[in-house]
Amino acid sequence: MMPVSSIPVFDGHNDVLARMYRPGQADAVGGFLAGEDGGHIDLPRARAGGLAGGLCAIYVSSPTMRPDENGDFVAPAQPDALNDTMAMARLLFDLEARSNGAVKVCRSAGEIRRSMDAGAFAAILHIEGIEAVRADLDALYVLHQAGLRSLGPVWSRPNIFAHGVPFRFPASPDIGPGLTEAGKDLIRACNGLKILIDLSHMNEKGFWDIAALSDAPLVASHSNAHTLCPHSRNLTDRQLDAIRDTGGLVGINFGVLFLREDGVKNPQTPIERIVDHVVYIADRIGIDHVGLGSDFDGTTVPDDLKDASGLPRLIAALEARGFDADAIASVAHRNWLSVLERTLGS
């Protein structure tokens, strides 16, 4: 067993592509590869912190929501969503192409393992909210051919497939209706294509619709325990139990507003609050169902963690709480690799 300090992290969610896509950057790809001041992840800081890879999300920002004649907020058309999605996917492929082998876009669990062994950053292309895809799913099939291996049908807003859970505190995740008919077709298509379905940002009715329909393990890539932090984005004990029953996984989100009992966005939050959620979920459903889902570059994380280079401080905090090397390896990367292997194939 390797020493605890050198256990690599494979992480379930980052928003580095969305950060790189924000306007005003002359060479975001070069900045990622060489290192930069802002944000949470670049290649030098990933290496310094033992971040060996993860799910890299494409996120299309929200249009202004307007109520319809019944006062319901409906999904507006997002004509630029497909082009924005293409642009962020291209950023990842450019990263791979310009990295001299230091970044690899992976399409299977075996590719992730080989990339991690070779010291390359193993990226899985993920989409968080698929406004780019119409009900005919044409773009889904093409994106899969291009390398897409994971998607959340919704971000925290409605679209033609499902209803995302809005950010509320304190609040139950049971807000809004379940999957649409197009959403059910989408789930069947993802099962057929072996695309991971991410339940983070799904409202509770949608969660249960997917639990009933999908034949894949249930995965929430970046969500926490609702009992410890009653945010609408977190998972109830019943949801946690359903994830366990399918051999699924919860990736623990480092965002302070999803960690804290008071739901306050306070960066002066100890790293130990991340460990609290690992402990709670491991105690409830077993350590094989807990991973990490940092939300780096997408949320406010504890100042003590700072960015990807701070991951060894989280590993040390897990060790201080009594996790041995085997348990830490499970949480840090092994459980993610296992669920990806069973979903994407080896």
Ligand SMILES: [Zn+2]
């Ligand atoms: Zn998210």
